[in-house]
Amino acid sequence: GEKVFRYQVLISLMLSSQTKDQMVSKAMKRLQNHGLTVENINNTNEDTLRELIYGVGFHNRKTEYIKKATAILLQKYEGDIPNNAEEMVRELPGVGPKMAFLTLNIAFDKPAGIGVDTHVLRFCKILGWSNSTNAEIARKQLESWLPQSKWIDINLIMVGLGQHIQQKDERKKLSARLEELSEAEKKASIKLLKKLGFKA
Secondary structure (H helix, E strand, O other), X not given: OHHHXXXXXXXXXXXXXXXXXXXXXXXXXXXXXXXXXXXHHHOOOHHHHHHHOEOEOOHHHHHHHHHHHHHHXXXXXXXXXXXXXXXXXXXXXXXXXXXXXXXXXXXXXXXXXXXOOHHHHHHHHHHOOOOOOOHHHHHHHHHHHOOHHHHHHHHHHHHHHHHHHHOHHHHHHXXXXXXXXXXXXXXXXXXXXXXXXXXX
16 A cells, blocks of 8 residues: 555665665565565564665664664554654654655655755756755755756656766666767767766
8 A cells, every 4th residue: 555655665765875776676675575564574573674685785774773763653653654854854763854855755746855965966066056065055055946846856867867977887878878869969968967977
């Protein structure tokens, strides 16, 4: 049901910090095969959970956070996740503002805010959208002029672009995609990508 979907969105985002998508995907498949529901993870011991998420960055700490957050969701929220970013950050260990906004954006389809991480900060600076090195200030600056209807899109674009620029294989795929564009589109795209730090 929807509760299970929302919980799985939260868990996948908790696993994703400092971890490549492929590793998160593998861990999520193992968790789903085990039974990725609030009740089941609450009844799973830490050693088993640690094995299930092995390979993700900081898996020991994340095991602890997931166990604690899951217990809180059962005790305080009837097994669902709070639909408010501030509450999520305050109540759930291991959940920061960026993660909370992304969770709300995906799990509730609710443009609650823009998740700002190091990639988004860098892109905002390069594009002249914000000159702050503080994620919270940059978030408020972005939200002050970007229409709320675009917040979910900008989150997904920035996260995706950050991952593309980080990974060699993805850079190759991006280069191949550029080849398919018309000359005018190619020039504009290459100019923007170079500005954002892309190296073919």
